[in-house]
Amino acid sequence: MQYLNFDKVPVYKKLAEHAGTGFNFKEKLDAKRVEDCIVPMAASLNYSWAAKAADSQCIKLLQELAEQQELIAKYKALLNGEMMNTGEKRKVLHHLLRGEQGQPVTEDGKNIGDFYRKELDRFSSFASAVHEGKYKGSTGKMFNTVVQIGIGGSDLGPRALYLALENWAEAEGKKKLNAKFISNVDPDDASSVIASCALENCLFILVSKSGTTQETLANELFVKDKLTKAGLDASKHMIAVTSETSPLARNSAYLDSFYIDDYVGGRYSSSSAVGGCVLSLAFGPDVFKEFLAGAAQADKLALNENILENAALLDALIGIWERNFLNYPYTAVLPYSQALGRFPAHLQQMDMESNGKRVNRNGEAVSYNTGPVIFGEPGTNGQHSFYQLLHQGTGVIPLQFIGFSDSQRNDDVIVDNSISQKKLAANLAAQIVAFAKGQQSEDGNKEFPGGRPSSLIYGKKLTPAALGCLLAHFENKVMFQGFVWNVNSFDQEGVQLGKILTKKVLSGDFSDGALEIYSKILGIF
Amino acid sequence: MQYLNFDKVPVYKKLAEHAGTGFNFKEKLDAKRVEDCIVPMAASLNYSWAAKAADSQCIKLLQELAEQQELIAKYKALLNGEMMNTGEKRKVLHHLLRGEQGQPVTEDGKNIGDFYRKELDRFSSFASAVHEGKYKGSTGKMFNTVVQIGIGGSDLGPRALYLALENWAEAEGKKKLNAKFISNVDPDDASSVIASCALENCLFILVSKSGTTQETLANELFVKDKLTKAGLDASKHMIAVTSETSPLARNSAYLDSFYIDDYVGGRYSSSSAVGGCVLSLAFGPDVFKEFLAGAAQADKLALNENILENAALLDALIGIWERNFLNYPYTAVLPYSQALGRFPAHLQQMDMESNGKRVNRNGEAVSYNTGPVIFGEPGTNGQHSFYQLLHQGTGVIPLQFIGFSDSQRNDDVIVDNSISQKKLAANLAAQIVAFAKGQQSEDGNKEFPGGRPSSLIYGKKLTPAALGCLLAHFENKVMFQGFVWNVNSFDQEGVQLGKILTKKVLSGDFSDGALEIYSKILGIF
Numbered sequence A, B: 001m002q003y004l005n006f007d008k009v010p011v012y013k014k015l016a017e018h019a020g021t022g023f024n025f026k027e028k029l030d031a032k033r034v035e036d037c038i039v040p041m042a043a044s045l046n047y048s049w050a051a052k053a054a055d056s057q058c059i060k061l062l063q064e065l066a067e068q069q070e071l072i073a074k075y076k077a078l079l080n081g082e083m084m085n086t087g088e089k090r091k092v093l094h095h096l097l098r099g100e101q102g103q104p105v106t107e108d109g110k111n112i113g114d115f116y117r118k119e120l121d122r123f124s125s126f127a128s129a130v131h132e133g134k135y136k137g138s139t140g141k142m143f144n145t146v147v148q149i150g151i152g153g154s155d156l157g158p159r160a161l162y163l164a165l166e167n168w169a170e171a172e173g174k175k176k177l178n179a180k181f182i183s184n185v186d187p188d189d190a191s192s193v194i195a196s197c198a199l200e201n202c203l204f205i206l207v208s209k210s211g212t213t214q215e216t217l218a219n220e221l222f223v224k225d226k227l228t229k230a231g232l233d234a235s236k237h238m239i240a241v242t243s244e245t246s247p248l249a250r251n252s253a254y255l256d257s258f259y260i261d262d263y264v265g266g267r268y269s270s271s272s273a274v275g276g277c278v279l280s281l282a283f284g285p286d287v288f289k290e291f292l293a294g295a296a297q298a299d300k301l302a303l304n305e306n307i308l309e310n311a312a313l314l315d316a317l318i319g320i321w322e323r324n325f326l327n328y329p330y331t332a333v334l335p336y337s338q339a340l341g342r343f344p345a346h347l348q349q350m351d352m353e354s355n356g357k358r359v360n361r362n363g364e365a366v367s368y369n370t371g372p373v374i375f376g377e378p379g380t381n382g383q384h385s386f387y388q389l390l391h392q393g394t395g396v397i398p399l400q401f402i403g404f405s406d407s408q409r410n411d412d413v414i415v416d417n418s419i420s421q422k423k424l425a426a427n428l429a430a431q432i433v434a435f436a437k438g439q440q441s442e443d444g445n446k447e448f449p450g451g452r453p454s455s456l457i458y459g460k461k462l463t464p465a466a467l468g469c470l471l472a473h474f475e476n477k478v479m480f481q482g483f484v485w486n487v488n489s490f491d492q493e494g495v496q497l498g499k500i501l502t503k504k505v506l507s508g509d510f511s512d513g514a515l516e517i518y519s520k521i522l523g524i525f
Helices: A011-019 A031-036 A056-068 A071-079 A094-098 A112-131 A156-172 A187-195 A214-229 A266-271 A273-283 A285-301 A311-325 A343-355 A387-392 A420-437 A464-485 A493-506 A513-521 B011-019 B031-036 B056-068 B071-079 B094-098 B112-131 B156-171 B187-195 B214-229 B266-271 B273-283 B285-301 B311-325 B343-355 B387-392 B420-437 B464-485 B493-506 B513-521
Strands: A038-040 A046-048 A145-149 A178-182 A202-207 A238-243 A257-260 A330-336 A373-375 A399-404 A454-459 B038-040 B046-048 B145-149 B178-182 B202-207 B238-243 B257-260 B330-336 B373-375 B399-404 B454-459
Touching: A011 A056, A011 A311, A031 A038, A031 B513, A038 A311, A046 A311, A046 B513, A056 A071, A056 A311, A071 A094, A071 A311, A071 A464, A094 A112, A094 A266, A094 A285, A094 A464, A112 A257, A112 A273, A112 A285, A145 A214, A145 A273, A156 A178, A156 A266, A156 A273, A156 A285, A156 A343, A156 A464, A156 B187, A178 A187, A178 A214, A178 A273, A187 A214, A187 B156, A187 B420, A202 A214, A202 A273, A214 A238, A214 B420, A238 A273, A257 A273, A266 A273, A266 A343, A266 A464, A273 A285, A285 A311, A285 A464, A311 A454, A311 A464, A330 A343, A330 A420, A343 A373, A343 A464, A343 B387, A373 B373, A387 A420, A387 B343, A387 B493, A399 A420, A420 A454, A420 B187, A420 B214, A420 B493, A420 B513, A454 A464, A493 A513, A493 B387, A493 B420, A513 B031, A513 B046, A513 B420, B011 B056, B011 B311, B031 B038, B038 B311, B046 B311, B056 B071, B056 B311, B071 B094, B071 B311, B071 B464, B094 B112, B094 B266, B094 B285, B094 B464, B112 B257, B112 B273, B112 B285, B145 B214, B145 B273, B156 B178, B156 B266, B156 B273, B156 B285, B156 B343, B156 B464, B178 B187, B178 B214, B178 B273, B187 B214, B202 B214, B202 B273, B214 B238, B238 B273, B257 B273, B266 B273, B266 B343, B266 B464, B273 B285, B285 B311, B285 B464, B311 B454, B311 B464, B330 B343, B330 B420, B343 B373, B343 B464, B387 B420, B399 B420, B420 B454, B454 B464, B493 B513
Parallel strands: A145 A178, A145 A202, A202 A238, A238 A257, A330 A373, A330 A399, A399 A454, B145 B178, B145 B202, B202 B238, B238 B257, B330 B373, B330 B399, B399 B454
Antiparallel strands: A038 A046, A046 A454, B038 B046, B046 B454
């Protein structure tokens, strides 16, 4: 297997040449193209790419790219436990949390899949025990709220997934506990969340892989202080999710501890105890397992060598086409689902932290663009916000739509002969066509240039399995793009410098004059 | 007064030439530059631009640009009621909601400032009457929750402002009612908000200027249906905020109605009854008036011809420098304040809907870039998410930081010798310097190129007046940029095409084959 910089892959030049030919999908977007350009995904979802600026020659070249850059072989190597996180010299095993797609992965004679399964069993049992009242607060009250303390991957993914399933769970009678989240070191975050809770009914989950995250440790002590002042035994109100080597592990300060290892990065940890504890407590372990099964199905489909049968791979490659040959620096994620309101924020981390890199996997600077800026808000809200620029701005922004036929709560109203869910879906269909085809007008202000590309992931309803598929789809898309760019998508050295300078400020080391004045005007001293 | 396309302004070429000289602020950022590059704002806030890639020659040229493009004269014309919304042929009067900065604005003999003051008085009195129990629910229960039904500008601004002041109001003992928001036509949005409310204690605010917004009318009927089914008299639980000519005005279906006019655009309506009703109900009318006073102060400072004494103007011009001469297509808004968690989403609408235009104020296509993509999340959360790409990605993204010395809730904890608020501020100071200066390293993966520009708005605490100043600062910045680009920042024709196609879908008009298949796969028929 070869690791080539992207611009050294033979097909790179052909793609650059083809970009000049300018496929006008605006005029080609008819019923047949929409019907032809659909790739089945896991959990009954589908990926529609008809409104992308990719013609058959483009697809042919992207298939060549997949082969020449050995994308599936690299995915298999990752699944089989090869050291793909070259920066930190680690395996990358978040897929294994959802089931084995490759060979068993072992280390020092230990089967890592067994370790993941054991932890899944342990926190599933713990969640069931809480639901059955076997664990209670220190004054004997049942737990009715779980509060996750974590930041970054310990917050964004779990929070987005909780919100994505909360309505579904309420409608299905599967909601067990409310979940809340404390993340920011801003004391107003912890203070206001705690003020909204009845502490005697609260179970806190402290999530930090290293056990040294500044924000999370500050918030832990914030919470413990409040628990103690409320006359509660903090050790009966808190569990830890951490690595086995962290100071939080096997510590009597916690009711129990659940483990992850260094082979699961923060932004990929939603499938581990980091997401699993809070989701199993909130909705029951079976719901979390349905989510994992949907993700595992998506992981399996991502092994297909044919890009027209592999939604994650095709999505990745079209993204490369848009980023490196059409030169679009951003992508908007637009779910037509209020439940997915924080899903774009999670994708923002997953994508930008993974592929926002300027060096290749060996640390050498690359001379092509890598990860785009990701942003988004749910539709139809976004339509009344930033869509003006998407339709009529001076730049072109590729769009990723997501939509469902059915609502989650089955609670709707008929106004003007249609239910709100139909209006939501009608807006989505209309936007895809409006962006693609535009509108001519004598009045420049009413002219829509069109030619604005989008793809659509759609399905019947946002269920746990569909959500698992969605998450895995984007994880795998980002992974494939990282392989194309030859970057290491699994470390995050870019977060280190800020940490070092923060420590300097807090220790009063003002050898840098600018840092001193900024600290002064911000009231630090 | 002249309205020139930006590239026809004499100084345009000089700016383009100067961009080639490449000011290395990375090496110039010392204590003196930080101290020298501060512009006082209203409400004790300050604007720091030391870490921007602007040297003294750049500032000189930007001052020339302000003069040649007559930015202050255009602002004065707007204040004095000139028809600045050329697309819809309307005045632009959101500043007048906060007080008169120019001459009295009259129309058909009517003083529009008087009209705005009257409505402010009316909804202030209404809010006080609710607080005093003079209005109650139809079963005699006190209102304890206000629910705003609106979308776009009727949602994003008011919601962001409510969240920005909720903690402050709780800490100051000024919180009167909880506020919630229903915006999306996704039925799960209304359904879940209603399920979280005790309807007999709820007062709903229906907000639609035209009285015809599809999402808002669907959600109104959704809510009324639930009120009726709960045995409540819907007309005793709902007020309207609308224009005097809308079908919602003077309608006995509402307890009362408060008015705005066509001279206040949705995204600029937070200072009107659209933001004023919900904020006055939640926190009391005096708090809303403090907010308006802070904004009015900022509006006044924005009249200064000297760009080094006018934060909004300087911020606008540096943004132009970055967008048109350094060619950065985006800007990140990064408040180090959990209370400002939704403020970037509001700015996303305010900026992108205002200046995401490809034609000038006369409808002629322009040949330069206009509004950038705006995105952001609060720090320190963002540090653990997308900052990797900001530090080490292949593109440069200008950053807008916001930070405060004090928390809002005065509830903090000491860990490792510092309170969380100090850690928050230390992270902010550290990030500015890390982005600007970077770090050299033998290991490419640990190399930070630096040279990533940022500005900082800072102050002691996020109070109502500070929030008003912040809001007006960004409104005025966006206005000045629109003047530079010679676009109409006050209409939004780009939202129309989607509405037309949505109606087609809902009426079963499938003359477009692609639209038909998209509608089919989304389960619309």
